[in-house]
Amino acid sequence: MLEKLADKNFLDPEIAWAGNCHTCQQLISLAAENCPYCGIKIEMDDIFVSSVNHVLLTQAISSANAIRTYDGGVYIFLAVSVMRFLIDVMSYTFPLWFAIATSIVWLAPLFLIGKWYQRHGKWDSDDAEYLFVQKELERSFLLWLVLHLFNGILIWISQQRPIT
Numbered sequence: 001m002l003e004k005l006a007d008k009n010f011l012d013p014e015i016a017w018a019g020n021c022h023t024c025q026q027l028i029s030l031a032a033e034n035c036p037y038c039g040i041k042i043e044m045d046d047i048f049v050s051s052v053n054h055v056l057l058t059q060a061i062s063s064a065n066a067i068r069t070y071d072g073g074v075y076i077f078l079a080v081s082v083m084r085f086l087i088d089v090m091s092y093t094f095p096l097w098f099a100i101a102t103s104i105v106w107l108a109p110l111f112l113i114g115k116w117y118q119r120h121g122k123w124d125s126d127d128a129e130y131l132f133v134q135k136e137l138e139r140s141f142l143l144w145l146v147l148h149l150f151n152g153i154l155i156w157i158s159q160q161r162p163i164t
C-alpha cells in the first residue's frame, strides 16, 4: 500500500515539459516551435538536455514538497505517543500491539523520504531550490527518526509492568 501511495502522489508528480531556450536561456515549453522570448526556432537537440534537467529537478522539488507536508504530523505523533504512555502508566490499559499499531503508520514519512533519496537524491545540481529541499528532507528524516526513538523508549518503559 505504501509503495502505491509513494508512486502515485508523492514521488512522481506530473510536470509539464519545459527547458531553457538555447539562445536566450528563458524557460519555455517544449511544445513551442519558436521561442516566445527571442523568436528563435527551437532546436530539439539543443533544448533536450536542458529540458530533461529541468523536468527531473522540478519533479524532485515538487515531490519533496509533497513529502514535507507530513512534517506537521510530528506533533500528532508526539501527542499520541505521550498520551498513550501516560494513560498506560496510570492504568496498564494498552497491550503492546496497540502501541505498535499506533506507531507504525508514522513510519510512512521515513519510508517516503528514503524513497525520495533513492529516486531524486542523486542529481548533481547546484539548483538552489533543489539543494534546499534536499536539506529540508534530511532534517525531516532526522526529526522523525528521533521521534521514533523517543516513542520506542516510552513503549519500552510502559511495558516494564510490575509483577502482581
Ligand SMILES: [Zn+2]
Binding pocket: 021, 022, 023, 024, 025, 026, 035, 036, 037, 038, 039, 040
Ligand atoms: Zn529564446
